[in-house]
Amino acid sequence: MAEETVVEKTWRGILDKLPGARRGEPAVIEAAYAETRLRALFPFPSHGALTLHRNTEFPWSNDLPFIVGDAQECIVYAPLHASERVLGESLTPREAAALVVAHLPDDCGPAFEGPWPPPSHLTD
Incomplete structure:
Protein backbone atom coordinates (compact mmCIF):
# COMPACT_ATOMS: atom_id res chain seq x y z
CA MET A 1 0.00 0.00 0.00
CA ALA A 2 1.37 3.39 -0.98
CA GLU A 3 2.13 5.94 1.70
CA GLU A 4 -0.30 8.87 1.91
CA THR A 5 0.81 12.09 0.29
CA VAL A 6 0.74 15.39 2.19
CA VAL A 7 -2.41 16.33 0.23
CA GLU A 8 -4.16 13.05 1.12
CA LYS A 9 -3.20 13.35 4.80
CA THR A 10 -4.43 16.93 4.92
CA TRP A 11 -7.80 16.09 3.35
CA ARG A 12 -8.21 13.10 5.69
CA GLY A 13 -7.36 15.20 8.74
CA ILE A 14 -9.90 17.87 7.78
CA LEU A 15 -12.65 15.40 6.86
CA ASP A 16 -12.11 13.24 9.96
CA LYS A 17 -11.66 16.30 12.22
CA LEU A 18 -8.36 14.94 13.51
CA PRO A 19 -6.53 16.89 16.25
CA GLY A 20 -4.36 19.59 14.73
CA ALA A 21 -6.27 19.65 11.43
CA ARG A 22 -7.71 22.91 10.17
CA ARG A 23 -11.48 23.33 10.43
CA GLY A 24 -13.84 24.46 7.73
CA LEU A 41 -5.06 20.05 -4.63
CA PHE A 42 -3.93 21.17 -1.18
CA PRO A 43 -6.95 22.29 0.90
CA PHE A 44 -6.64 25.25 3.24
CA PRO A 45 -9.83 26.20 5.10
CA SER A 46 -9.60 29.47 6.99
CA HIS A 47 -11.93 32.28 8.06
CA GLY A 48 -15.00 30.88 6.29
CA ALA A 49 -13.14 30.26 3.03
CA LEU A 50 -11.78 27.14 1.38
CA THR A 51 -8.73 27.91 -0.71
CA LEU A 52 -7.00 25.27 -2.78
CA HIS A 53 -3.37 25.39 -3.77
CA ARG A 54 -1.03 23.78 -6.28
CA ASN A 55 1.58 23.25 -3.54
CA THR A 56 1.72 22.05 0.06
CA GLU A 57 3.89 24.63 1.86
CA PHE A 58 3.87 28.40 2.37
CA PRO A 59 4.11 30.49 0.30
CA TRP A 60 0.93 29.25 -1.38
CA SER A 61 0.17 29.44 -5.08
CA ASN A 62 -2.90 31.68 -4.48
CA ASP A 63 -3.77 31.50 -8.18
CA LEU A 64 -6.95 29.40 -8.07
CA PRO A 65 -10.62 30.23 -7.48
CA PHE A 66 -11.87 29.72 -3.92
CA ILE A 67 -15.13 29.21 -2.04
CA VAL A 68 -16.60 31.29 0.79
CA GLY A 69 -19.80 30.11 2.41
CA ASP A 70 -21.70 27.49 4.34
CA ALA A 71 -24.15 24.64 3.78
CA GLN A 72 -26.85 27.01 2.50
CA GLU A 73 -25.05 29.53 0.30
CA CYS A 74 -21.62 29.94 -1.24
CA ILE A 75 -19.76 32.48 -3.34
CA VAL A 76 -16.91 31.51 -5.66
CA TYR A 77 -14.21 34.13 -6.03
CA ALA A 78 -11.61 34.33 -8.77
CA PRO A 79 -7.94 34.45 -7.77
CA LEU A 80 -6.78 37.81 -6.44
CA HIS A 81 -5.08 38.88 -9.68
CA ALA A 82 -8.16 38.23 -11.88
CA SER A 83 -10.11 41.12 -13.38
CA GLU A 84 -13.46 39.46 -12.70
CA ARG A 85 -13.69 39.03 -8.91
CA VAL A 86 -16.92 37.03 -8.33
CA LEU A 87 -17.42 33.94 -10.50
CA ALA A 96 -19.58 26.07 -5.93
CA ALA A 97 -17.15 23.16 -6.10
CA ALA A 98 -18.17 22.41 -9.70
CA LEU A 99 -17.67 26.08 -10.62
CA VAL A 100 -14.17 26.05 -9.14
CA VAL A 101 -13.36 22.97 -11.24
CA ALA A 102 -14.72 24.71 -14.35
CA HIS A 103 -12.32 27.63 -13.75
CA LEU A 104 -9.16 25.65 -13.01
CA PRO A 105 -6.30 26.10 -15.45
CA ASP A 106 -5.76 23.09 -17.74
CA ASP A 107 -2.33 22.43 -16.21
CA CYS A 108 -3.62 22.43 -12.63
CA GLY A 109 -2.89 19.52 -10.32
CA PRO A 110 -1.96 17.44 -8.61
CA ALA A 111 -0.34 19.62 -5.96
CA PHE A 112 3.40 19.23 -5.53
CA GLU A 113 5.11 19.09 -2.15
CA GLY A 114 6.94 22.28 -1.25
CA PRO A 115 6.62 26.06 -1.48
CA TRP A 116 5.49 28.15 -4.46
CA PRO A 117 6.74 28.73 -7.13
CA PRO A 118 7.10 25.23 -8.51
CA PRO A 119 10.52 23.70 -9.01
CA SER A 120 11.84 24.40 -12.52
CA HIS A 121 11.57 20.75 -13.54
CA LEU A 122 7.78 20.97 -13.10
CA THR A 123 7.46 24.00 -15.37
CA ASP A 124 9.71 22.89 -18.24
Whole structure:
Protein backbone atom coordinates (compact mmCIF):
# COMPACT_ATOMS: atom_id res chain seq x y z
CA MET A 1 0.00 0.00 0.00
CA ALA A 2 1.37 3.39 -0.98
CA GLU A 3 2.13 5.94 1.70
CA GLU A 4 -0.30 8.87 1.91
CA THR A 5 0.81 12.09 0.29
CA VAL A 6 0.74 15.39 2.19
CA VAL A 7 -2.41 16.33 0.23
CA GLU A 8 -4.16 13.05 1.12
CA LYS A 9 -3.20 13.35 4.80
CA THR A 10 -4.43 16.93 4.92
CA TRP A 11 -7.80 16.09 3.35
CA ARG A 12 -8.21 13.10 5.69
CA GLY A 13 -7.36 15.20 8.74
CA ILE A 14 -9.90 17.87 7.78
CA LEU A 15 -12.65 15.40 6.86
CA ASP A 16 -12.11 13.24 9.96
CA LYS A 17 -11.66 16.30 12.22
CA LEU A 18 -8.36 14.94 13.51
CA PRO A 19 -6.53 16.89 16.25
CA GLY A 20 -4.36 19.59 14.73
CA ALA A 21 -6.27 19.65 11.43
CA ARG A 22 -7.71 22.91 10.17
CA ARG A 23 -11.48 23.33 10.43
CA GLY A 24 -13.84 24.46 7.73
CA GLU A 25 -17.50 24.33 6.77
CA PRO A 26 -18.20 20.57 6.51
CA ALA A 27 -20.61 20.87 3.57
CA VAL A 28 -18.10 22.92 1.56
CA ILE A 29 -15.20 20.61 2.45
CA GLU A 30 -17.19 17.51 1.47
CA ALA A 31 -18.40 19.06 -1.80
CA ALA A 32 -14.85 20.03 -2.77
CA TYR A 33 -13.49 16.61 -1.83
CA ALA A 34 -16.13 14.95 -4.04
CA GLU A 35 -14.56 16.66 -7.07
CA THR A 36 -11.61 14.58 -8.30
CA ARG A 37 -9.60 17.56 -9.56
CA LEU A 38 -10.05 19.47 -6.29
CA ARG A 39 -9.14 16.42 -4.22
CA ALA A 40 -5.70 16.50 -5.88
CA LEU A 41 -5.06 20.05 -4.63
CA PHE A 42 -3.93 21.17 -1.18
CA PRO A 43 -6.95 22.29 0.90
CA PHE A 44 -6.64 25.25 3.24
CA PRO A 45 -9.83 26.20 5.10
CA SER A 46 -9.60 29.47 6.99
CA HIS A 47 -11.93 32.28 8.06
CA GLY A 48 -15.00 30.88 6.29
CA ALA A 49 -13.14 30.26 3.03
CA LEU A 50 -11.78 27.14 1.38
CA THR A 51 -8.73 27.91 -0.71
CA LEU A 52 -7.00 25.27 -2.78
CA HIS A 53 -3.37 25.39 -3.77
CA ARG A 54 -1.03 23.78 -6.28
CA ASN A 55 1.58 23.25 -3.54
CA THR A 56 1.72 22.05 0.06
CA GLU A 57 3.89 24.63 1.86
CA PHE A 58 3.87 28.40 2.37
CA PRO A 59 4.11 30.49 0.30
CA TRP A 60 0.93 29.25 -1.38
CA SER A 61 0.17 29.44 -5.08
CA ASN A 62 -2.90 31.68 -4.48
CA ASP A 63 -3.77 31.50 -8.18
CA LEU A 64 -6.95 29.40 -8.07
CA PRO A 65 -10.62 30.23 -7.48
CA PHE A 66 -11.87 29.72 -3.92
CA ILE A 67 -15.13 29.21 -2.04
CA VAL A 68 -16.60 31.29 0.79
CA GLY A 69 -19.80 30.11 2.41
CA ASP A 70 -21.70 27.49 4.34
CA ALA A 71 -24.15 24.64 3.78
CA GLN A 72 -26.85 27.01 2.50
CA GLU A 73 -25.05 29.53 0.30
CA CYS A 74 -21.62 29.94 -1.24
CA ILE A 75 -19.76 32.48 -3.34
CA VAL A 76 -16.91 31.51 -5.66
CA TYR A 77 -14.21 34.13 -6.03
CA ALA A 78 -11.61 34.33 -8.77
CA PRO A 79 -7.94 34.45 -7.77
CA LEU A 80 -6.78 37.81 -6.44
CA HIS A 81 -5.08 38.88 -9.68
CA ALA A 82 -8.16 38.23 -11.88
CA SER A 83 -10.11 41.12 -13.38
CA GLU A 84 -13.46 39.46 -12.70
CA ARG A 85 -13.69 39.03 -8.91
CA VAL A 86 -16.92 37.03 -8.33
CA LEU A 87 -17.42 33.94 -10.50
CA GLY A 88 -20.71 32.88 -8.93
CA GLU A 89 -22.92 33.56 -5.94
CA SER A 90 -25.98 32.10 -4.20
CA LEU A 91 -24.61 28.62 -4.94
CA THR A 92 -24.91 25.35 -3.06
CA PRO A 93 -21.60 23.86 -1.92
CA ARG A 94 -21.76 21.29 -4.77
CA GLU A 95 -22.44 24.00 -7.36
CA ALA A 96 -19.58 26.07 -5.93
CA ALA A 97 -17.15 23.16 -6.10
CA ALA A 98 -18.17 22.41 -9.70
CA LEU A 99 -17.67 26.08 -10.62
CA VAL A 100 -14.17 26.05 -9.14
CA VAL A 101 -13.36 22.97 -11.24
CA ALA A 102 -14.72 24.71 -14.35
CA HIS A 103 -12.32 27.63 -13.75
CA LEU A 104 -9.16 25.65 -13.01
CA PRO A 105 -6.30 26.10 -15.45
CA ASP A 106 -5.76 23.09 -17.74
CA ASP A 107 -2.33 22.43 -16.21
CA CYS A 108 -3.62 22.43 -12.63
CA GLY A 109 -2.89 19.52 -10.32
CA PRO A 110 -1.96 17.44 -8.61
CA ALA A 111 -0.34 19.62 -5.96
CA PHE A 112 3.40 19.23 -5.53
CA GLU A 113 5.11 19.09 -2.15
CA GLY A 114 6.94 22.28 -1.25
CA PRO A 115 6.62 26.06 -1.48
CA TRP A 116 5.49 28.15 -4.46
CA PRO A 117 6.74 28.73 -7.13
CA PRO A 118 7.10 25.23 -8.51
CA PRO A 119 10.52 23.70 -9.01
CA SER A 120 11.84 24.40 -12.52
CA HIS A 121 11.57 20.75 -13.54
CA LEU A 122 7.78 20.97 -13.10
CA THR A 123 7.46 24.00 -15.37
CA ASP A 124 9.71 22.89 -18.24
